[in-house]
Amino acid sequence: MTSATRPYGRAAAFLLLLAGSCCLPGPAPARGGEPPPNIVLIFCDDLGYGDLGFSGATGYATPNIDRIAREGVRLTDFYVSSAVCSASRAALMTGCYHERVSIRGALGPKMKVGLSHAETTLAEVLKARGYATGMAGKWHLGCLPSQLPTHHGFDEYLGLPYSNDMWPHHPEAPKDFPNLPMIEGDRVIDADVTALDQKSLTGAYSRRAVEFIRKHADRPFFFYLAHSMPHVPLFRSDAFAGRTRRGAFGDVIEEIDAGVGDILRTLEELKLDGRTLVIFTADNGPWLSYGDHAGSAGPLREGKGTSFEGGIREPFAARWPGHIPAGSTCREVAATIDLLPTLAAIAGASPPPLPIDGKDISPLLLGSPGARSPHEALFIWYGGSLQAIRSGDWKLLLPHQSQTMNGQAPGRGGIPGKYRKLPVGLELYNLKDDLGETTNIAASHPDVVARLRALGDAMQHELGDASLKIKGRAVRPADGQDGTPAAQGAPPTAGRGPETRAHAAAAP
Numbered sequence: 482m483t484s485a486t487r488p489y490g491r492a493a494a495f496l497l498l499l500a501g502s503c504c505l506p507g508p509a510p511a512r513g514g515e516p517p518p519n520i521v522l523i524f525c526d527d528l529g530y531g532d533l534g535f536s537g538a539t540g541y542a543t544p545n546i547d548r549i550a551r552e553g554v555r556l557t558d559f560y561v562s563s564a565v566c567s568a569s570r571a572a573l574m575t576g577c578y579h580e581r582v583s584i585r586g587a588l589g590p591k592m593k594v595g596l597s598h599a600e601t602t603l604a605e606v607l608k609a610r611g612y613a614t615g616m617a618g619k620w621h622l623g624c625l626p627s628q629l630p631t632h633h634g635f636d637e638y639l640g641l642p643y644s645n646d647m648w649p650h651h652p653e654a655p656k657d658f659p660n661l662p663m664i665e666g667d668r669v670i671d672a673d674v675t676a677l678d679q680k681s682l683t684g685a686y687s688r689r690a691v692e693f694i695r696k697h698a699d700r701p702f703f704f705y706l707a708h709s710m711p712h713v714p715l716f717r718s719d720a721f722a723g724r725t726r727r728g729a730f731g732d733v734i735e736e737i738d739a740g741v742g743d744i745l746r747t748l749e750e751l752k753l754d755g756r757t758l759v760i761f762t763a764d765n766g767p768w769l770s771y772g773d774h775a776g777s778a779g780p781l782r783e784g785k786g787t788s789f790e791g792g793i794r795e796p797f798a799a800r801w802p803g804h805i806p807a808g809s810t811c812r813e814v815a816a817t818i819d820l821l822p823t824l825a826a827i828a829g830a831s832p833p834p835l836p837i838d839g840k841d842i843s844p845l846l847l848g849s850p851g852a853r854s855p856h857e858a859l860f861i862w863y864g865g866s867l868q869a870i871r872s873g874d875w876k877l878l879l880p881h882q883s884q885t886m887n888g889q890a891p892g893r894g895g896i897p898g899k900y901r902k903l904p905v906g907l908e909l910y911n912l913k914d915d916l917g918e919t920t921n922i923a924a925s926h927p928d929v930v931a932r933l934r935a936l937g938d939a940m941q942h943e944l945g946d947a948s949l950k951i952k953g954r955a956v957r958p959a960d961g962q963d964g965t966p967a968a969q970g971a972p973p974t975a976g977r978g979p980e981t982r983a984h985a986a987a988a989p
C-alpha cells in the first residue's frame with residue numbers, strides 16, 4: 482500500500498465492528514438521577530499558554546476551541562505535573578504526580594519502561610462505570626504491546642505510541658530512532674510512518690473521535706483525543722497548508738480546531754450536547770528552541786523543559802451545557818492530576834484503590850459559589866528533582882539548572898536553535914503581581930519561602946528528589962522498571978534539553 486492510500490481506517494473499521502458487537506448495558510444513573518455524562522478529553526502536545534484565540538493567539542483563528550471556553554469555563558491557572566511529554570501524561574492518566582508512578586521525561590522508542598498495570602487509569606475508572614472508552618493519538622506511556630492504551634482501559638486505540646519526531650527524519654538525531662509505527666489496538670498497522678502520513682494525522686485522529694461518538698451515542702462514552710500536533714515536526718493536510726499568517730504552526734492549530742468543530746457539531750446533531758463534557762488542554766508549554774515552529778507561552782516566562790510558568794501552565798477550557806456556567810472564568814489553582822478524581826466524581830465512578838495526588842475540582846468546573854482550589858500547594862518535578870511549588874499567588878523555584886533561548890539564535894523551518902543553560906536560584910515570585918516571573922522577592926519574604934520549603938521538603942520525602950538523593954517512601958515502580966535489561970540503559974530521546982536525559986529508568 483502506498484503512503485497516499487493509507488487512511489488509517491480499514492483495519493480500524495474491522496476492529497471497531499468487533500468492539501461494537503459486544504456493547505455492555507449502560508450504567509446506572511449518576512448523582513441526581515441523570516445518566517453519567519459522556520466525556521471528550523482533547524489533549525494537545527507542546528501547546529503554549531498563548532496559543533489559542535481565547536488566550537491571545539494572533540495570526541490564525543481557533544473559533545471552535547474558543548467556543549468551548551465561551552460556552553463553558555476557562556481555568557486560568559491550570560498546571561501539568563512536569564514540562565515534558567511522558568511525565569505529564571502519566572499524571573493525566575493516573576491522577577498522580579508522575580514521580581509517584583515513576584514515569585519521567587520522554588520515554589524513547591527503545592525503552593521497555595511503561596505505565597504500571599498496578600495503576601488505575603482514567604480510562605479504567607470510567608470503563609468500570611460502564612463507559613465505552615476510546616483513544617486516538619499520542620500515548621507515550623510505554624510502547625511494548627502490553628503497555629499500549631488497550632491494556633490500560635481503552636477499548637480501542639489508533640495512534641503513534643510516542644512523539645512524532647522520534648523517527649529517522651529527526652533534524653538532529655536521525656540515527657537514534659527506528660521507523661515510526663502507527664498502531665491500531667496493540668498491533669502495528671503501518672511500520673513506517675512517512676511525511677505524507679504525518680500530514681494525515683490530525684484529520685485521522687479527529688475523524689476517529691467523531692466515529693467513536695456516533696458509534697456510542699446511546700451509552701456513556703469517554704474519548705481521549707491526544708493530538709500528536711503541534712509537537713514538531715509540524716505537518717498539516719493540504720487543505721490547511723498556507724492558510725494562516727503564522728505559517729505551519731498556525732495551519733496546524735487551525736486543523737486541530739477544525740476537528741474540534743466537527744466534534745462539537747456531531748454532539749449537537751446527536752443531541753448529546755447537554756450530556757457531554759468536553760475538555761481541551763495540553764501536556765506542556767511550547768518547545769521554544771524550534772523558533773517559528775514553536776508555540777507561544779503568551780505572557781508567561783520560558784516554555785517546555787522548564788518549571789517556569791511557560792513550561793507548566795496550560796490553556797484549559799471545559800464545556801458542558803446546562804451544568805458548567807457559560808463564559809465563566811476560574812482563577813483557582815488546579816492541575817491535570819485533578820481530572821481523574823473529578824471525572825470519577827462526575828461520573829459516579831469509584832476512585833482508584835491506590836493513593837493519588839489529584840483532588841475533585843468539580844466545584845470549580847461547575848461554578849459552585851465560593852469554590853476554592855483544594856490544593857494548599859502544587860509540586861513540579863523535572864528530571865526527578867522538585868523544582869517548583871505553587872501555593873496561592875506564590876511560586877517558589879528551588880535551585881536547579883534550567884534552559885533559555887533568550888539571546889540565542891532561534892530555530893527556523895523545523896531546525897531547532899540551541900538552548901543555553903540558565904542557573905535558577907531560590908526564587909520567589911508573586912504571580913498575581915508578577916505573572917512573568919521577573920522579580921525575585923525571596924529575600925523580602927522569608928516567611929513565605931520557609932512555608933513553601935517545608936511543604937516541598939515533605940513532598941521530597943514522600944516522592945523523592947534525585948538531586949538531593951532522597952528516595953521517596955511512597956513511590957511506586959513503573960512497568961518494566963525493575964530487572965528488565967533494556968530498562969537499565971539510556972536509550973536516545975528526541976530532545977536536546979535536560980528533560981530528555983532523565984527518564985523512568987533513572988527513577989528510584
Ligand SMILES: [Ca+2]
Nearest residue numbers: 526527566764
Ligand atoms: Ca509534549
